Every structure is written in structure tokens, then in C-alpha cells.
Amino acid sequence: MNTGEKFKVLYIDDEQNNLNGFKATFRFDYTIYIAANTTQAFEYLKAHPDIRVILCDQRMPDKTGVQFFEEMREIYPDPVRMLITGYTDIESVIDAVNRGHIFRYIKKPWTDNDVKSAIEEANKFFLTSSLLVSKNNELQSAYDELGKFAYSITHDVRGPLLSIIGAIDLANGITDVDELKELLNMMSEAVKKLDEYIKNTHEYYKLKRGLLQFAEINFSVLLSDIAALFRITSRNNNISFNSEVIQNEPFFSDEISIKMILNNLLSNAFNYQRKNAGEKFVDVHIEVKDNNAIIKVQDNGIGIHESHINNIFTLFYRATSEETGSGLGLYNVKDALNKLNGKIEVESKINEGSTFIVTIPGRTHGTK
Amino acid sequence: MVQNKKLHFIVIDDSKLDCFIAEKIIKNTGKCESIRSFLQAKDALSFIASNPPDDTSHTIILVDIQMPVMNGFEFVEAFEKLPPEQIENYTIYVISSSINENDLQKVHNYKTVRQFLNKPLTSNNLAALLV
Numbered sequence: 410m411n412t413g414e415k416f417k418v419l420y421i422d423d424e425q426n427n428l429n430g431f432k433a434t435f436r437f438d439y440t441i442y443i444a445a446n447t448t449q450a451f452e453y454l455k456a457h458p459d460i461r462v463i464l465c466d467q468r469m470p471d472k473t474g475v476q477f478f479e480e481m482r483e484i485y486p487d488p489v490r491m492l493i494t495g496y497t498d499i500e501s502v503i504d505a506v507n508r509g510h511i512f513r514y515i516k517k518p519w520t521d522n523d524v525k526s527a528i529e530e531a532n533k534f535f536l537t538s539s540l541l542v543s544k545n546n547e548l549q550s551a552y553d554e555l556g557k558f559a560y561s562i563t564h565d566v567r568g569p570l571l572s573i574i575g576a577i578d579l580a581n582g583i584t585d586v587d588e589l590k591e592l593l594n595m596m597s598e599a600v601k602k603l604d605e606y607i608k609n610t611h612e613y614y615k616l617k618r619g620l621l622q623f624a625e626i627n628f629s630v631l632l633s634d635i636a637a638l639f640r641i642t643s644r645n646n647n648i649s650f651n652s653e654v655i656q657n658e659p660f661f662s663d664e665i666s667i668k669m670i671l672n673n674l675l676s677n678a679f680n681y682q683r684k685n686a687g688e689k690f691v692d693v694h695i696e697v698k699d700n701n702a703i704i705k706v707q708d709n710g711i712g713i714h715e716s717h718i719n720n721i722f723t724l725f726y727r728a729t730s731e732e733t734g735s736g737l738g739l740y741n742v743k744d745a746l747n748k749l750n751g752k753i754e755v756e757s758k759i760n761e762g763s764t765f766i767v768t769i770p771g772r773t774h775g776t777k
Numbered sequence: 778m779v780q781n782k783k784l785h786f787i788v789i790d791d792s793k794l795d796c797f798i799a800e801k802i803i804k805n806t807g808k809c810e811s812i813r814s815f816l817q818a819k820d821a822l823s824f825i826a827s828n829p830p831d832d833t834s835h836t837i838i839l840v841d842i843q844m845p846v847m848n849g850f851e852f853v854e855a856f857e858k859l860p861p862e863q864i865e866n867y868t869i870y871v872i873s874s875s876i877n878e879n880d881l882q883k884v885h886n887y888k889t890v891r892q893f894l895n896k897p898l899t900s901n902n903l904a905a906l907l908v
Contacts, residue, residue, distance in 0.1 A: 560877055564843040568874040568896070572794045575897025579798050582805070595794040727845035734845070 415440050417457055418528060421450045421477065422466040422493070431464075434521050439528065446470075447477045454481065460488050462531045464515070464524075467494035467501060475501065478509030487539070489531040491515055551617075554724060558610075561725050565606045565735060569599040602735075609737035612669055616744050621663040623772045628695045628702070629654045631664065635671050639691075642679050648689040656697040661772040666745040671704065673738040674765050678708035681729070683760065686710075700771040709762035718755060742767075783810040783834040784907075789821045789852065790814070790841040790872075795896070799839060802900050808907055810834065818844055818852040826859060830866040837906075839898070842873040842880055849873070853887045870894050870906065 418439040420431050428443040435441055442457065444450040446469065454460060463481075465474040478490045492505045495517035505511045512534060513527045576596050583589050636652055643650035671693070678691040686709065694705040713721060717728035722743040725736035746753055751769035786809050788799040796814035803809050815821035818840070830836055838856075842849035849871055857864065871884050872894040884893045894902060 563875050563877055567876070568792065568843075571874045571896040572792055572798065575798045575899070576794060578897065578899055579801050583801075592797070595797055599792070599794050729845060736845075 416462070416532060417442065417460040418462045418464070419444065419450060419453055419457075419460045419488070420464045421445075421447060421469070421474070423469040424466075427466070431524075435525070435528075438525070447472055447480075450477065451481070454485050454488075458485060458487075460485075461535045462491065462528050463488045464491045464493055464528075467492055467505070468496065473501075475504045475509040478505070478511060482510060487535070489535050491527055491531060493517060493519065557724055561736070566603060569603040572596075572599045606735045606737070609735045609741065612741050613737055613744075616666070616669070616741055616748070619665070621666065621748060623661050624664055626660050626662055626664055626667065626702075628656050628660070628697065631668065632671070632693065632695060635668060635675065636693075639675055639679060643691070646679070646682070646689070648679060648682060648691055650691050652693045652695075654695045656695070658697055658700070660697045660700070660702055662702070662749060662769055666749055667702075667769070670742050670745055670767060671706075673742050674704075674706040674767070677738060677765075678706050678710065678763070680734075681763075682708065682710040697771075700773070702767075702769045702771065704767040704769070705764065706767075707762065707764040712759040712761050712763055713755070713757040714759050718757060721755070722753075784808050785810050785830070785834055785836040786812040787821055787825070787836060787838045788812065788814040789818050789838065789844075789849070791816050791844040792841070795841070795898075799898050802898055802903055805900060806903060806907060818847040818849070822847075822852060822855055825856065825863075825867075829863055832866075834866070836867045838867055838869045839872050839894075840869060842871060842875050850883060850887075853890060857887065857889055864889060872896055872898060 416439060418435065419442045420428060421444045422428050422431075423445060425445060428445065432441045432443050439462075442453045442460065444453055448471070450463075450465075463478075465477055467474040469477075474492050474494070478492070481488075482490065490509060490511045491513040492509065492511050493515045494501065497516065502514060505514060512531050515524060515527055573596055576592055576599075580589060580592055583592065632652055632654055636650070639650060642648070675691065675693065682689050688709075690707075690709055692705075692707045694707075696703050711729065713728055717726075720726045721728055722739050723736075724740045726740075727734045727736045743753065745751075746767065746769070749769050751767060753768075754766045755763065756766075757763035786799075786803050788796050788803075790796050790799070793816065796816065800812055800814055803812050813821075813824070815824070821838075821840075840849045840852055847855075853869060853871075856867075856869070867889070869887075869890045870892055871890055873880065874896045875881070881893055884890055892906075
């Protein structure tokens with residue numbers, strides 16, 4: 410919503426001369442739509458729901474301005490309404506306020522300056538109210554997510570802790586060393602899961618509150634840092650790991666976000682492998698072209714069932730009980746991509762593997 | 778009704794450690810004829826559906842609430858759609874780390890669920906169920 414741009418103003422009056430005069434006077438300041446009756450006005454509103462300010466004459470043959478406002482605000486509550494009239498009986502003023510919820514009342518004959526300042530005031534009012542609406546929406550979604558976090562803490566934090574308490578209790582009665590070792594291994598998995606959850610929560614917070622820092626990104630360097638960590642998993646679990654980077658132009662973006670995205674996609678690709686598969690692989694391919702970075706991460710792991718694919722980016726959603734997911738990873742990826750104006754596509758087949766394709770537009774150097 | 782029958786156990790929990798703990802504790806009671814753990818509720822459900830119990834035995838199900846794909850409540854709902862003569866041979870306990878009031882309340886809505894148990898399962902609170 411830019412105040413510097415021309416915004417849309419609709420004027421309804423049954424006198425064609427008034428309409429023409431209005432358009433001639435204000436067409437340089439605003440994008441003007443003129444309607445000779447309310448039917449035509451509704452057509453304009455349908456075609457341009459982003460009309461910000463509506464001025465309407467009170468006395469028209471088909472219906473009064475108040476009646477029109479009363480009807481239109483049911484469907485289009487956002488535009489700011491102003492009534493223009495030559496008749497100043499108190500009843501119609503009361504009606505206009507109570508039934509039409511109007512912002513201003515303009516008396517005929519109007520002066521250009523009066524109308525202009527009324528439109529400007531109406532625009533300010535519009536901007537303030539819509540800012541309030543968008544802030545409220547932001548607060549609501551933050552509050553909803555807080556609720557989800559509070560609930561998940563009982564499962565994702567309390568769960569592993571209670572498992573460990575149970576395991577310690579059980580261990581007191583076990584004398585067999587091998588059995589104890591088996592138990593210790595499982596306890597260590599539970600602790601790792603808890604740690605993973607905490608790290609993901611931190612990433613979530615960093616993304617939500619942190620500002621993006623745009624810098625030049627060399628994908629070869631960035632990937633080799635990240636890949637070093639996965640080489641160990643690759644060797645230990647016998648998963649072949651291939652990476653390729655094609656970058657012949659500078660690329661500007663937020664390095665922390667991109668690292669987080671790559672880390673999550675790669676760690677999913679390595680984790681969700683089929684236990685007994687023959688030739689397991691994870692491929693990552695990054696290409697920078699026409700100021701777009703296209704990151705493709707492919708595996709031949711367990712894949713994602715069709716019925717889950719639309720939900721995998723949902724907060725705390727888990728599509729499988731294999732492996733220990735937190736339900737935060739892909740949500741964080743999606744959130745980071747929203748901030749970077751990027752997108753993600755998924756192709757997946759159960760028992761055949763998944764391919765994630767991320768496209769991130771580069772920032773032009775120098776712009777914020 | 779349980780005393781003179783053989784006891785079978787089914788544990789449903791997506792945490793391997795919790796299944797392991799439950800198995801050990803159940804075995805230690807000395808009152809169990811067999812025990813099966815399932816990491817996925819769907820697998821448990823198809824096992825139950827395809828293995829009708831005989832009249833001489835009774836099965837106790839311990840099911841976790843928060844699990845991916847099919848959660849504990851969804852499991853109970855699907856379970857209650859099985860033929861009534863089959864359901865009779867089972868007793869369900871919901872066992873969870875949840876302290877969410879909605880979850881605790883919801884447990885009362887299912888007629889096949891005997892009781893809500895807090896994690897972790899201990900030999901004492903299991904013994905209390907079996908007397």
C-alpha cells in the first residue's frame with residue numbers, strides 16, 4: 410500500500426455534468442471511476458475491489474446514497490464512504506451516519522479544495538484501518554502458533570523427558586550389560602530428538618524475528634560447508650551423495666536463510682531413507698541463472714504419500730512415524746522462502762523417493 | 778472378568794523407547810501371555826482386525842495420543858467400528874505425556890477407553906491395573 414501511488418476513487422451521481430466535472434478536476438490526482446447509477450457503481454466495485462474512496466450523491470432516481478452505502482458495505486466493507494448532497498435535512502444526515510456508516514458529509518455545491526482534502530483524509534483513514542487489520546492478522550497468527558507451540562511442548566519436550574525417566578526407572582532393575590547398553594542407546598536417541606526440537610525452535614524464532622541480511626552468495630563455498638556435515642552420514646549409512654553447483658553470475662540473498670533451507674532439505678533426504686534399499690542416494694544440484702537460484706534436492710528414500718503432500722509445510726505436521734521429525738523443519742523452509750519471495754515444489758512417490766525444487770529470486774545489488 | 782483369562786498386550790507408541798519400556802515392564806509382571814508393539818497405529822489396527830481373539834483370552838491395549846499419521850484418538854474411533862463381539866475382548870488404556878485439558882477430557886468420550894494413564898509407565902501403576 411503505497412501512499413505515493415494514485416489510488417482509486419468512485420463517484421456516483423445521476424447528473425452527468427457533475428460526473429464530468431469531477432473527473433476533469435481530479436483525474437490527475439486519483440484514478441477516477443464515474444457511475445451514473447448504483448448498478449453501474451456495483452459493476453465498478455466488482456471489477457475493482459481495491460477502490461478506496463467512494464463519493465455518492467444522496468438524491469438519485471433509483472435509490473438514495475444512504476441506501477446504496479447500506480447495501481454496498483455488506484459486500485465491500487473496506488472503501489471509505491462520503492455522501493454528497495445539496496439537501497441538508499437532519500434526517501438524512503442521521504441516516505447517513507447510522508445506516509450508511511459514512512466518513513464525511515460533503516455539501517453541494519462543493520469546492521475542489523474541500524473535496525480534495527476530504528478524499529485525502531479518507532485515504533489516511535483507509536490506510537490506518539487497513540494497517541490495523543493487517544497488524545491484527547499478524548498478531549492472530551502469532552497467537553495461534555504460540556498455542557500450537559504450547560501444545561507441542563507437552564509432546565515434543567515432555568515426551569522424551571518422560572521416556573528417559575521411565576528408562577532410568579527400568580534400568581535400576583536390569584543387570585544384563587547388553588540390555589543396559591540397548592537402553593542407553595535408545596535414551597541417547599530420545600535426548601537427540603529433544604535437542605533437535607530445541608534447535609528447530611530456535612531457527613523458527615530467528616526466522617520470525619530476524620531481519621534478512623543480503624550479501625553476495627557463492628554457492629560452491631556455501632554448499633561445501635554444509636555438505637561436509639552430511640559426508641559423514643553419507644559414509645556411515647552407505648548413501649551416495651552427489652553435489653553440483655553451476656554459478657556464473659553473482660547472486661545476492663540472505664545466507665542464513667539459504668543455509669537453513671539447504672540444511673533442512675538435505676537432512677530430510679538423508680533421514681527418510683528406506684532401511685533396506687540397495688543403492689541409496691541423495692543428489693543436490695544448484696544452478697544460478699537469470700538472477701534466480703534453483704536448488705534441487707533429490708533422494709530415493711521412503712517418499713511422501715499423496716494424501717500428505719499438501720500438509721508437509723504445516724506447522725507440527727508429520728507425515729510419517731519413521732525417524733524422528735519435529736514437524737518444524739519444512740515449516741521453517743516455507744517461512745524463509747516466503748520472506749525471500751521464493752517458492753518450493755515437491756515431487757514424491759511412496760517408496761521411490763522425493764524431489765524438492767526451490768527457486769529463489771536474487772536481490773538486485775544495492776536495493777534493500 | 779480379566780482374572781481367569783490369559784492376558785495379551787498391545788502397545789502402540791511412535792517412540793521406540795516408550796515401546797521398549799512398556800514391553801519390559803509388562804514382561805516383568807509375569808501375567809502376560811504375549812506382547813506386541815506397534816510404532817504405527819494403522820499397523821496395530823490391521824493386526825487387530827485380522828486376528829479375532831478367542832474367548833479364553835483378553836487383550837489390553839496401551840495407546841499413545843500424539844502420533845503422526847493416525848493419532849491415538851483416531852485409532853480408538855476406528856477400533857470402535859469393529860464388530861462388537863470383537864471389541865469385548867479388549868480393554869484400552871490411553872497413555873500420554875499430554876497435560877492438555879482437551880486431551881484429558883476427550884478420553885471420556887470413548888466408551889472403549891477404560892482410563893487415562895500418565896507417562897511414563899511404571900511397574901507400580903501397571904500392577905494397579907492388573908489386580
